[in-house]
Amino acid sequence: MKEIIRIGKKEKIEDFISKIEGKKPLFICVIGNTETAKIPSISAAGANPDITDYTPAADMEYLIYEKCKSIEGVPITPDGIPTPALITKASIDLAEISLLVASGGLNIHPQTPFLEFGGQPGKNISNGLALNKVSSVFERAKILGEQISKAVDYLVIGESVAGGTTTALGVLTAMGFDASNKISSSLPKNPIGLKIKTVKLGLKNAGIVAGDLKNEPLKAIKLLGDPMQPVHAGIVIGAAERIPVLLAGGTQMSAVLAIVNSINPLISKNLAIGTTRWIIEDKQADLKGLIDQINPDIPILGANLNFNQMKYDGLKAYEQGVVKEGVGAGGSVIASILSTKGMISIDQIHQKIKDNYRRIVLNE
Amino acid sequence: MKEIIRIGKKEKIEDFISKIEGKKPLFICVIGNTETAKIPSISAAGANPDITDYTPAADMEYLIYEKCKSIEGVPITPDGIPTPALITKASIDLAEISLLVASGGLNIHPQTPFLEFGGQPGKNISNGLALNKVSSVFERAKILGEQISKAVDYLVIGESVAGGTTTALGVLTAMGFDASNKISSSLPKNPIGLKIKTVKLGLKNAGIVAGDLKNEPLKAIKLLGDPMQPVHAGIVIGAAERIPVLLAGGTQMSAVLAIVNSINPLISKNLAIGTTRWIIEDKQADLKGLIDQINPDIPILGANLNFNQMKYDGLKAYEQGVVKEGVGAGGSVIASILSTKGMISIDQIHQKIKDNYRRIVLNE
Numbered sequence: 001m002k003e004i005i006r007i008g009k010k011e012k013i014e015d016f017i018s019k020i021e022g023k024k025p026l027f028i029c030v031i032g033n034t035e036t037a038k039i040p041s042i043s044a045a046g047a048n049p050d051i052t053d054y055t056p057a058a059d060m061e062y063l064i065y066e067k068c069k070s071i072e073g074v075p076i077t078p079d080g081i082p083t084p085a086l087i088t089k090a091s092i093d094l095a096e097i098s099l100l101v102a103s104g105g106l107n108i109h110p111q112t113p114f115l116e117f118g119g120q121p122g123k124n125i126s127n128g129l130a131l132n133k134v135s136s137v138f139e140r141a142k143i144l145g146e147q148i149s150k151a152v153d154y155l156v157i158g159e160s161v162a163g164g165t166t167t168a169l170g171v172l173t174a175m176g177f178d179a180s181n182k183i184s185s186s187l188p189k190n191p192i193g194l195k196i197k198t199v200k201l202g203l204k205n206a207g208i209v210a211g212d213l214k215n216e217p218l219k220a221i222k223l224l225g226d227p228m229q230p231v232h233a234g235i236v237i238g239a240a241e242r243i244p245v246l247l248a249g250g251t252q253m254s255a256v257l258a259i260v261n262s263i264n265p266l267i268s269k270n271l272a273i274g275t276t277r278w279i280i281e282d283k284q285a286d287l288k289g290l291i292d293q294i295n296p297d298i299p300i301l302g303a304n305l306n307f308n309q310m311k312y313d314g315l316k317a318y319e320q321g322v323v324k325e326g327v328g329a330g331g332s333v334i335a336s337i338l339s340t341k342g343m344i345s346i347d348q349i350h351q352k353i354k355d356n357y358r359r360i361v362l363n364e
Numbered sequence: 365m366k367e368i369i370r371i372g373k374k375e376k377i378e379d380f381i382s383k384i385e386g387k388k389p390l391f392i393c394v395i396g397n398t399e400t401a402k403i404p405s406i407s408a409a410g411a412n413p414d415i416t417d418y419t420p421a422a423d424m425e426y427l428i429y430e431k432c433k434s435i436e437g438v439p440i441t442p443d444g445i446p447t448p449a450l451i452t453k454a455s456i457d458l459a460e461i462s463l464l465v466a467s468g469g470l471n472i473h474p475q476t477p478f479l480e481f482g483g484q485p486g487k488n489i490s491n492g493l494a495l496n497k498v499s500s501v502f503e504r505a506k507i508l509g510e511q512i513s514k515a516v517d518y519l520v521i522g523e524s525v526a527g528g529t530t531t532a533l534g535v536l537t538a539m540g541f542d543a544s545n546k547i548s549s550s551l552p553k554n555p556i557g558l559k560i561k562t563v564k565l566g567l568k569n570a571g572i573v574a575g576d577l578k579n580e581p582l583k584a585i586k587l588l589g590d591p592m593q594p595v596h597a598g599i600v601i602g603a604a605e606r607i608p609v610l611l612a613g614g615t616q617m618s619a620v621l622a623i624v625n626s627i628n629p630l631i632s633k634n635l636a637i638g639t640t641r642w643i644i645e646d647k648q649a650d651l652k653g654l655i656d657q658i659n660p661d662i663p664i665l666g667a668n669l670n671f672n673q674m675k676y677d678g679l680k681a682y683e684q685g686v687v688k689e690g691v692g693a694g695g696s697v698i699a700s701i702l703s704t705k706g707m708i709s710i711d712q713i714h715q716k717i718k719d720n721y722r723r724i725v726l727n728e
Contacts, residue, residue, distance in 0.1 A: 148390075150462035151515075
């Protein structure tokens, strides 16, 4: 079984992999809160809309302490399926990957050390004005990327933002990309109609139409984005002049890539998307179709995770399309396999995920 | 001319240098504010006592932007002598050393990205209660140290805290070390009587006597320390199990070392002090005498900076004992020389400091 699915131009894929194989990554997880997540039925990143504010902080606490501090248990979907942080934790523990938490803007701060850029939580994008201070946050994140790139081999940058696929749709639409049937969801049945309605209302309230912000990515974030985006894109742009960067996530990463590519297309040779098989095989979305519109040179790597043989329903549910990605799950699996040159196998990661599930969900 | 002064056991010195030579450092500068700095005549880290709150933030902005944002010009002593950040900036720019800012607890936050640990500014230590939340801040800093040590070769950890030698005296005294005539000062005439009086009052108000907190370093910080200390010591303890750490500073670093050594003496083989010639030659202080009381195995490395030939009075003043150290100046010089295996010479650093002075102080 192939452990990493490879999509894109063969030469670009091999070039990127050769640059990171056997090297030590730093994994940065950028977290943020947006009121957009509280629109009923739009996000599964939390047991109910109000608790989505706690999801990013709790994810980070789980990664660091193996136990959340801000909530009981771990973040779950309304159906009780646990956070993809279980996958991330298995990977970074096995390969001893370094983790830094970065705050884009939060209502609930994690009880961990974190990087601060002066950002604030995002408003509901249907208002047509989601964020303040996007430029200054972006500039600070760029500085962090420049600085850290002098000290580490490469970066894996993930996210935890409830509501993040809707804000990704917002930014992509404002920038003129055809994303309406290509954006994924943490729910097995993608509430895409609701997302499109939210974005349309946001465009209307912002007084713009799709494509108006083709060359104004920071304005697109300000009007229709979320607080993760300027930090993520800033770090990528700051770092990728010097080192490779794996954008770790699902279709949210296409919005980050659109922002990055618009501001500095020259760094694309140092970029790849790292995601999960569930995103790549998602019939209700089209990550490849999004990336091809933005920059077809960017490889997509997919962690070939398979939970069909798992004996726990909470993990098997991932095969029915629940959750799919988040907290840099796919990218962290890929980094753990490549950084150890395959010494860590996907089977070991499966085993460790099972152990994590037993400990944290079943309390065994 | 020897570029790096070496003090301590030859074997320990050579072992430490061999571990970091040719390797890439990450420089972390831990900053904090304490009301202790506002005691008249106690600190030269700012043109007047009230502005000392701005010094750490402004130092960081200068390092990153080559221009302060929170104040006009750069931090100066009451006599107009500029911040040692000019030395740090010369070194990290020449050797392309990565910089992360870490906040211990601030009234004025830098307009840069920074690491946050949940700390608060410190009160005047003469109260006998200086800080809250020392344990949780320390634990978070330890996590940061553990995490970052998986991704980088070694750490250089400096500080910018106005009033920091007085709080160092506070912690050392509470822990029972004989520090009263060994602590340095940013002033040419060390106001040691005032510092001792401040610490004595603090001990009295805390209801303890010197040495009572021999084995309670975190309590010593809480009663008589500053917000830099738990973050600095936490990062050191978290990181030094895995990688070498250069404690970059003057006699303030003896307080950090006392805390670290009390909590985990086993990591001492990965530690050294990095300072300047001005600290080593300071007749009104005794860094070696402090380190020998704490752990005589710890090497002291000194950047052999010499400003006698400088044509600018603002730099020449360093030879009269003004400033001496701060913002990790000595450690950053040492790291720039060692990381480049001497490709960067102290003469190049002198030249670059002169250029920095011309640009930022003389506006040429």
